[in-house]
Amino acid sequence: MLKFRKIPAETIRRMPRYLRAFSLLGQEGQTYISSQALAGQLHLNPPQIRKDLSYFGDFGTRGVGYPVSDTAQRIREILKLDVAQKAALIGAGRLGTAIASYPGFAMFGFDIAAIFDNSPAKIGKKLAGLTVQNIQDLTGIAEQGIRLAILAVPSESAQTCATLLVDAGVRGILNLSPSWLKVPKRVKVVSIDLAMELGTLLYYL
Amino acid sequence: MLKFRKIPAETIRRMPRYLRAFSLLGQEGQTYISSQALAGQLHLNPPQIRKDLSYFGDFGTRGVGYPVSDTAQRIREILKLDVAQKAALIGAGRLGTAIASYPGFAMFGFDIAAIFDNSPAKIGKKLAGLTVQNIQDLTGIAEQGIRLAILAVPSESAQTCATLLVDAGVRGILNLSPSWLKVPKRVKVVSIDLAMELGTLLYYL
DNA sequence: CAATGTGAACAGCTTCACAGCC
DNA sequence: GGCTGTGAAGCTGTTCACATTG
Structure with a gap:
């Protein structure tokens, strides 16, 4: 065909x-x-x-x-997975920590190449072999070849981070918060909301 | 209507x-x-x-x-969310830890009422106010009113755990591993695979 | 008059049946 | 013979237009 x-x-x-x-x-x-x-x-x-x-x-x-x-x-x-794809992880909380060491990404060639957070308590710490960076410093990620981001922050901060990511040249965002992200059309967002998925389960019982 | x-x-x-x-x-x-x-x-x-x-x-x-x-x-x-719904969390690793303290469940009235793991290193530890129990002891969760489970274990163990859950009377499973779970028709499974969702993102760029 | 509730048209996706090829 | 590739049929879900109601 x-x-x-x-x-x-x-x-x-x-x-x-x-x-x-x-x-x-x-x-x-x-x-x-x-x-x-x-x-x-x-x-x-x-x-x-x-x-x-x-x-x-x-x-x-x-x-x-x-x-x-x-x-x-x-x-x-x-799927453009024939070359290793670098991704930035935003959020070094519990969910971010889990994502950073999630083994499932390797099968698709994903490589978490940078981690960012806004909390001074977390900036500078090591996570899965990477140093957590200040979220204000993500401006240069496009130069590192990062076009994808995984957003693991509380829903209040999700839109702010998304805007930072878009400005930094990110083209795709995996959003793990329940909020809708307003982004330019050129940026693709996929959202996963755990609580929402759980919310449908009971209906069928 | x-x-x-x-x-x-x-x-x-x-x-x-x-x-x-x-x-x-x-x-x-x-x-x-x-x-x-x-x-x-x-x-x-x-x-x-x-x-x-x-x-x-x-x-x-x-x-x-x-x-x-x-x-x-x-x-x-x-959605049967008018009464608080108890759920069991299986897996006290990094993902389980994140799930245990995920604030989003509260909005739908979900209450993680028990946590299980198979690793001796984790059994007995405290997590989000709960003591991690041996996965072999989940037989009695139906009597506690638990009908839902969140499965946050490696894909190799997912089917084994799912079978234990079904035998323990669980009716709905939120599966966070990429594996397909074979369960009786009366049990409803919703699966979320982070890597898979990320895998679709690049196509659209 | 503003906004719901809904049959009917429409669009998108899945399944089928079978032609085409190894 | 076995299995793929595909137009056509069937099904599911969305959008529309408008009748209906407070």
């Missing part, structure tokens, strides 16, 4: 899951996998997987399946 | 956001809000809000808007 088709946002959301699955399969030494077998692992339907992958080209071999390491590599390229 | 209509899952996902907004408006002393004003705050479309709320009954007053505290209370009832 080479035509310019609009790729559903939901497809993009599933791509990292595919990448994780293909990466793990590769580590296990598996060379090919069918959409059916993969669907079994990820609890999706086989045609869903085929359609998703086909938006980006012809990944598979008919009668055989998808080549594990090639497909992993192509998904990395699509 | 009193008829039995199927309520979209996406509507349920937005309900906690409405609840948060109405709660905050109530704290500010506002008595009524229109769907338009609320839409401005939440960055949604007014008809979306009206339709969502109308699935659960006639909340508003034509010409006036929605009564803030009444609507908040009715959403709490819908």
Whole structure:
């Protein structure tokens, strides 16, 4: 499929899951996998997987399946994860501390390259091998090649930090507070609110 | 709207956001809000809000808007958040530590009532006012009225813990690891994977 | 008159069935 | 024969227009 088709946002959301699955399969030494077998692992339907992958080209071999390491590599390229991506972590509180040493980022090639906080008590401390810097000093992060930020601050400070990040040239923000961030259109924000997710759970009981 | 209509899952996902907004408006002393004003705050479309709320009954007053505290209370009832809900936290590592003291749960009436871990180094330690218990001892949590659990353990242990939780009578699990949890149909799982969310961000740059 | 509640149109996503290829 | 790639059908969720009500 080479035509310019609009790729559903939901497809993009599933791509990292595919990448994780293909990466793990590769580590296990598996060379090919069918959409059916993969669907079994990820609890999706086989045609869903085929359609998703086909938006980006012809990944598979008919009668055989998808080549594990090639497909992993192509998904990395699509998601721009084929080069290690530096991210700044804002907030060195408990949540920031957890994020700083979260092992899951490594699988996607993310590298937390700088940590910032506004509290004098935390500035200068070491966290996951990095020195916590004053949040006022994040102006130069673009020069370090940092285009992503993870925002782990209380919701009162989230907008202030987001504005600082935008001014510092950040292009993507993972927001872990419940607040809506007002940013220019060129900046992409993904928000995760733990309490909100928990809030939906009881409804279904 | 009193008829039995199927309520979209996406509507349920937005309900906690409405609840948060109405709660905050109530704290500010506002008595009524229109769907338009609320839409401005939440960055949604007014008809979306009206339709969502109308699935659960006639909340508003034509010409006036929605009564803030009444609507908040009715959403709490819908989401079963009108009574304080106890939750167990599994995992007393860095992520668990962050969760244990996360202030955002209070707004929805969540109360972390017990913490479990499998590491002898952590069992017996105090965390957010609670003593970390041995994960093997979580069998009795149903008698304490705990029906929810937050799973903050490495992905290798996630399935084992989930099975323990199901056997202990837990009905809802917030899973913070990237693994798929196999549980009986009566148990509802919501999974959040930070790395996956970050993985989608770069695509849009 | 202002703002809700809602059927109907619309858009987006998923599933299906099967043609095409290895 | 087995499995991918894909148009078409089906389904779910969103937006619209407007009738309705305080």
